[in-house]
Amino acid sequence: MKKILVMAALAICSFANAQKGTILVGGSIGYTSEKSEFRFTEAKASTFTFSPKVGYQFHENWTVGGELSLSSTDVDNPNEKYKDNKFRTGGFVRYTKSLSQTFSVFADMGAGFQTVKNKDYAANNSYVRYKGDGAYVDVTPALFINMKKGFGLNFSIGGLGYETLSYDDNGEDYSNFYFNFGKTFNIGISKNF
Incomplete structure (x- = not known):
């Protein structure tokens, strides 16, 4: 029994060390859907995200x-519709804790710059454009499932963060602290080389 435990411990340690000094390549896609009340009307917001x-x-x-x-x-309510396109670029730090050869948990902390372009559709089918630039910082915990030879699946259901935007043409400055656990679902793949 002791030999089996020692062999299992060595296998887990060798798995963790095999990842050291490697390049991680990954990406995820996500979907968020929220309903809220604004000025006594119900609005629905749907977001699709791709993050390499x-x-x-x-x-x-x-x-x-x-x-x-x-x-x-895309935000849709009875009075207006608008669309936001957001681009973010930055850096991240990831801490990973291996639970077994198959499962690990990790947390990513990312920070960087962002650009948003809005199209606000008016009632007469015309639209107004807005553009803003700002910064973001966020923390996202996730689960990693090792499939085979460093390939894995990543799952997360939200995180927390803070973002700012400063809009052109003397638009309003915007800052937002968000906590979206349970409102977001992301699935991704990753590979260590």
Whole structure:
């Protein structure tokens, strides 16, 4: 029995060390849907997101790298419709804790710059454009499932963060703290080389 436990411990340690010094390539797609009341009318917002990442795993638990994110949000209520297109670029730090050879949990902390373009559709089918630039910081916990040879699936259901935007043409400045656990679902794949 002791030999089996020692062999299992060595296997887990060798799995964790095999990732050190590797390049992490991954990406995720996500979907968010929210309903809210605004001025006594119900609004529905749907967001689709694509987020690729590349990083270097310099320690068995730590990875650092760069990230991009492209997202599109459609908001629809009885009085107006508008669409946001957001582009983010920045860096991330990931801490990973291996639970077994198959499962790990990790948390990504990302920070960087963002650009948003809005189209606000008026009642007469015309629209107004707005553009804003700002910064973001967020933390996202997730689950990693090792499929085979460093390929894995990543799952997350939200996180928390803070973002700012400053709109052109003397538009309003915007800042938002968000906590979206349970409102977002992301699934992704990753590979260590």
